[in-house]
Every structure is written in structure tokens, then in C-alpha cells.
Amino acid sequence: xxxxxxxIPDWLKGDGPDSDVxxxxxxxxxxxxxxxxxxxxxxxxxxxxxVSEVRQALSGLAEKFPGIELAxxxxxxxxxxxxxxxxxxxxxxxxxxxxxRAIVLEPRGRLSIMINExxxxxxxxILSGLVCEEAWEMVDWADDxxxxxxxYGFSNTYGYLTxxxxxxxxxxxxxxxxxxAAMRLTRKLNxxxxxxxxxxxxxxxxxxxxxxxxxxxFQVSNEVTxxxxxxxxxxxxxxxxAYLLAQERLARKELLSRHRTSILNDAAKSLKTLQTxxxxxxxxxxxxxxxxxxxxxxxxxxxxxxxxxxELLAGxxxxxxxxxxxxxxxxxxxxxxRAKLLRNKLRSLYINEG
Numbered sequence: 001x002x003x004x005x006x007x008i009p010d011w012l013k014g015d016g017p018d019s020d021v022x023x024x025x026x027x028x029x030x031x032x033x034x035x036x037x038x039x040x041x042x043x044x045x046x047x048x049x050x051v052s053e054v055r056q057a058l059s060g061l062a063e064k065f066p067g068i069e070l071a072x073x074x075x076x077x078x079x080x081x082x083x084x085x086x087x088x089x090x091x092x093x094x095x096x097x098x099x100x101r102a103i104v105l106e107p108r109g110r111l112s113i114m115i116n117e118x119x120x121x122x123x124x125x126i127l128s129g130l131v132c133e134e135a136w137e138m139v140d141w142a143d144d145x146x147x148x149x150x151x152y153g154f155s156n157t158y159g160y161l162t163x164x165x166x167x168x169x170x171x172x173x174x175x176x177x178x179x180x181a182a183m184r185l186t187r188k189l190n191x192x193x194x195x196x197x198x199x200x201x202x203x204x205x206x207x208x209x210x211x212x213x214x215x216x217x218f219q220v221s222n223e224v225t226x227x228x229x230x231x232x233x234x235x236x237x238x239x240x241x242a243y244l245l246a247q248e249r250l251a252r253k254e255l256l257s258r259h260r261t262s263i264l265n266d267a268a269k270s271l272k273t274l275q276t277x278x279x280x281x282x283x284x285x286x287x288x289x290x291x292x293x294x295x296x297x298x299x300x301x302x303x304x305x306x307x308x309x310x311e312l313l314a315g316x317x318x319x320x321x322x323x324x325x326x327x328x329x330x331x332x333x334x335x336x337x338r339a340k341l342l343r344n345k346l347r348s349l350y351i352n353e354g
Contacts, residue, residue, distance in 0.1 A: 009087045009109025009126070012314055014306030016129020020297040021248050022241060023177045023217070023310055026088070027135035027234075028124040029143050030162045030171040030225075032153040038163040039100075039116040047100025047116050054115050057149035058104060061142055065106040070115075073101040086314050088126060093117055111142060118163045119171075121146070130245065132174055132238035136230065159226065169226030174237040178244060181216040181294040182251035185259070192247045196220065201240045215286030215293075215313060220244065256298065267295035268351045274342045275349075279335040285342065289313050295351065303348045312345060 011024040032038060033053065036046050055070055062068060073081075073094060084090035084103065089112040094101055097117065104113035114122040123146075125139040153161035159169040167173070183189040193203050204219045220241050222233045255263055270288040274280070280288075293309040295301050 008307075008311055009089070011109065011126045011128045012087070012307060012310045013128055014310050016127060016131055018245055019129040020306060021179055021245050022130040023179060023313075024088075024126050024128055025131045025135045025241075026124055026126040026173075026175045026177070027132070027139040028122060028173045028175075029139055030119045030160070030164075030167040030173075031121040031123065031143070031146075031150075032161055032163065033120045034151045034153040036120065039097075039118065039120065040163065042100075042116070044100055050120050051100070051102045051115055053150060054102075054104075054113070054121065054146070057146050060145040060148065061106075061111070063145075064138070064141065065111050067107040068104055068111070069106075070102055070104045072099075073097065073103055074099050088314070089124075090114060091117060091122075110138070113142075119167070121150075130176060130238070130241055132176070132234045132241070136172070136174060136234045140230070167225050169224070170228070170230050170233065172225055172230050172233050173221055174234055175219045175221035176237065176241040178218050178220060178241065178248070179216055179290070179293060179297075180218055180244065180248050181290050182255050183244075183248050184216050186251045186254055188247065188251055192244060193218075196240050196244060199240050199243070200236055214283055215290040217286070217290075217313065252294075252298065263291075263295055263298065264300060264351060264353055266291045267300060271301075271346065271349060271351060274346050277339045277342070280339040280342060281335055282338070285338060286313070292346075300352055302350050302352045308345065312342065 014020075014023075016022075016024075033050060036042060036050055039047065042050070051070075051072075058068060058070065076084075081090075081095050085092065085095060087109055089105060089109060090103055091114065094103065094114045094117045100116050102115040104115070105111070110125055110127060112124055112126075123139055123142055125135045125142070127135050155161055160171040162168050162171055180189060183192055196203050200223060201220055202223050204221070205214065205217070220237060222228075222237050225233070228236070270291045274285075274288050274292070289309065289312055292301065292304070293313065296304040296306065296309050
């Protein structure tokens with residue numbers, strides 16, 4: 001199963017607003033079914049019944065998401081699992097969770113629903129650029145459709161009940177994936193990230209909670225889901241993301257006026273390394289791709305595009321996150337395949353110093 005086999009996910013195409021800096025926006029809802037234990041305590045029979053109930057509720061989603069499919073995770077090939085990680089459509093916990101886990105996808109890669117991950121349902125919408133309101137409205141619509149046929153766990157006092165206390169309340173996480181290379185190069189990143197924290201959001205590595213930043217990629221998201229309504233959460237994340245976006249643009253202008261040669265040299269070195277290396281470790285790939293993506297956004301890379309940069313940055317994810325989260329090392333074969341992919345995709349690119 002791979003409903004996206006003929007297309008890359010929409011969010012990788014880089015055609016959303018401000019997508020040179022804000023690569024994607026995600027709105028995710030955590031939901032539990034009232035009559036079942038949480039997945040960590042559920043029996044195999046419970047998990048099977050949960051998948052069956054969700055399957056029966058999916059038909060209403062076809063109005064906005066035609067072509068949706070549901071598949072059992074344990075029946076997916078390693079190639080498809082890697083694809084789901086690369087496209088941020090599934091978590092490592094879902095991929096390695098074993099039997100009773102399922103995932104719902106649609107051909108454009110906007111909607112995905114993880115079934116029996118930490119919660120019974122994790123609905124998410126992921127779109128290109130800074131579009132917090134649009135992402136929220138789409139996932140809210142999908143949630144309303146499913147709620148017509150599914151009985152969610154809900155408390156009049158606390159809101160939606162979830163496996164983790166951090167998601168109780170609205171169950172909503174809104175996040176923006178940002179490329180903040182210029183702020184790091186101008187030594188302003190830590191100051192601006194502290195300001196973001198002060199405004200009530202978290203800034204994590206690109207792979208979420210407990211991960212480091214690779215390739216100057218960061219996730220900006222709300223800290224809590226309880227005590228704020230959905231619109232307040234959406235606006236808080238949008239405003240902080242817009243603030244960081246403005247600061248990154250100022251930093252890019254400073255680099256262009258004061259350090260243009262340095263940007264070109266760094267991009268040229270990175271491109272040469274990526275075009276000639278026979279094996280590339282994931283962290284090295286992220287670092288090299290970051291300088292190349294920045295130069296592409298500034299117009300210095302011929303035959304390059306935001307879509308290509310996004311596709312390659314996302315393509316580094318699977319083995320990297322698995323290494324970080326389950327303790328395995330990036331093996332030689334993965335490094336060779338990664339280098340081959342980069343060589344093939346970048347072979348026609350060159351730096352334009354004009």
C-alpha cells in the first residue's frame with residue numbers, strides 16, 4: 001500500500017506561503033474512544049475492534065479526501081514504512097508498535113490518521129507553508145465527521161481524555177517546521193528561541209519532543225492543550241511562527257549584505273561533497289543540505305528548487321529518527337543509499353555566483 005506512490009506529499013512541494021522558511025504546518029488531534037482502554041493497556045482483541053470501528057467511520061471523509069485507504073502497519077513493506085517516516089505521516093512509535101496498529105492515508109498526503117499509537121486516534125493535517133488556520137480547519141472538519149460515528153472519551157471538566165496528560169483538553173497540537181539557518185549563522189538563534197519560549201510555545205528538533213535540531217530545522221508548537229481553546233492555540237502558534245519568520249528574513253538580509261561570499265563558499269563546498277560522496281551519515285547530510293537549502297532560497301543555486309530541497313531534507317529522516325529513538329546506529333548500507341540518492345538528485349545543480 002502506498003497511495004502516494006505517484007506523487008510526493010503536497011507539503012514537500014514548497015508552494016505554500018512563506019515556505020522558503022516555514023516548510024510545513026501541521027495540526028494534530030489526539031482522540032480516545034470511550035469504551036476501550038488506551039492502546040498501551042488494550043488487548044489484541046480491543047485493538048482489532050478499534051481499527052474496525054474507525055474503518056466504518058471513514059466513508060464520510062471521502063468528500064474532501066477522496067482515495068483514502070486504511071492499512072495494517074505490520075503488513076506494510078519496509079520501503080513504505082520508510083516513506084511514511086520520511087513524509088512525517090507516521091511516527092516511529094506507530095511503525096514499530098506491532099500488531100493492532102493501522103494508518104489511514106490519502107493520495108495528496110495532507111491527511112493521515114494513526115490508529116492505536118499512544119491514543120486510539122491521532123488525526124493530522126500537514127500542509128506547505130505558514131497556514132495554521134487552514135490546517136486546523138481541515139483537521140477539525142475531519143474530526144467532526146468521525147465524531148458522528150465514534151464515541152470519544154470526553155469530560156465536561158477536562159475536555160477530551162487522552163493517554164497523556166499533556167494532550168488532555170482540546171487534544172490539539174499545532175506546529176510549524178521552520179528552517180532557521182540564517183539566524184544560526186548570524187548568532188541570533190538562541191536569543192530568538194528564548195523569546196519564543198517566553199511567548200508560550202515550545203521549539204524542538206524537527207522530529208519532535210526529546211530530539212535535537214538537525215539541519216537548522218525546528219518545530220514550533222503549543223506547550224499545552226488544556227486551558228486554551230482551539231482558536232487561541234492556533235493563534236499563539238501562528239503569531240510566534242510569524243515572529244520567528246520575520247527574524248529569519250532579517251538575518252538573511254544581513255547575510256546577503258555582509259557575508260555573501262561566505263554563503264556562496266559554504267553552499268559550493270556542501271554541494272561538491274554531496275555530489276561526490278559515496279557514503280553520507282544522516283547528521284552530515286542534514287548539515288550539508290541546510291547550507292544548500294539556504295543558498296537555494298536566496299537564488300544562488302541553478303536547477304535547484306524549494307521542492308527538491310524539501311524532498312531531500314525529508315528523505316534523511318527515517319534512519320536518523322530510528323537511530324535517535326531506538327538506539328540503533330546508521331548502518332553502512334543506509335549511508336551508501338543516502339549518498340546515491342543525493343548524488344542522483346543533485347548532479348545537475350551548480351552555484352551561480354553572479
